[in-house]
Amino acid sequence: MRIGICEFTTLTASFDHDLAAYRAAGAEGIGVCEMKLGPDSAKALRASGLTATACVPAVPSILPLPLMEGPHEPEARVEALCASVRRLAELDPACVIFLTGPEDGREDAREIVREGIWAIADAAEAAGVRLALEPVHPTQAENFSFVHTIPDALDLIGGRDVGILFDTWHMPDVEDIGPYIGHIASVHVADRREPTRSDFDRVLPGDGVLELGTVLCALEAGGYEGWYDVEIFSDNGTFGDAFDDSLWDVEAGELARRAVESLERAWEAR
DSSP states (O other), rough: OOEEEGGGGGTTHHHHHHHHHHHHHHHHHHHEEEGGGTHHHHHHHHHHHHHEOBOOOOSSSSOOTTSSSSOOSSSHHHHHHHHHHHGGGGOOOOOEEBBBBBOOTTTTHHHHHHHHHHHHHHHEEEEEEEEEOOOOOOTTTTTTTTTOOOHHHHHTTTSSSHHHEEEETTTOOOOOGGGEEEEEEEEEEOOSSOOOOOBBEEOOOOSSSOHHHHHHHHHHTTTTTTEEEEEEOOBBBBTSOOOOGGGGGGGGGHHHHHHHHEEOOOOOOO
């Protein structure tokens, strides 16, 4: 199992701190958040021995996200995404991921996103980077994306060389995943709290209600051999809810250690 950690998991830590924490925890990969990068980050990454996995652009969606800053016009967002693809290419990542953004009443949302995907795909091809679209759970449609299944994502992609970012929190039902394994560029792993208190309320693998063993077995049986990144959102007030048990308040090194150990346990118990 190739274990990485997405930097959203340790949101408040710096890039250099994340490198040290993840390496000490035994992770082999880091899902880079572009917003944490500095001028010497590529050099620091190479020195760390970690591999860039599923990297997240600073402007992560084609349509605006209500809970995150960024340009309002889709054209400007596509330009920003293309620039991010070129910048993140310097890290030689497994893939660069993106979201559609919510429809927000736009009748032409799908067409806007489809055209944006083609433009970003051209930039990714030129930069030699694999691009991946992430479907999200239907409960997050108003804040993150109108795409919730792999078939819908592939229909929107329309035959371009764009993969899928599979997230266990967003798509826990894996009964029909077999035909789509070849499209999966990377996997994010988190568990679901029940009831979930907000869009930013995930727990570590094994600490929630998901049958992660079933998910991991389905991916393995289908031939998936890519990265598994722990990705945790656990609001400490950043997005309006200061949960007393927020994992974002845990020191980065400790949380990274717990993330790796929890994913290893889930893998061993599959």
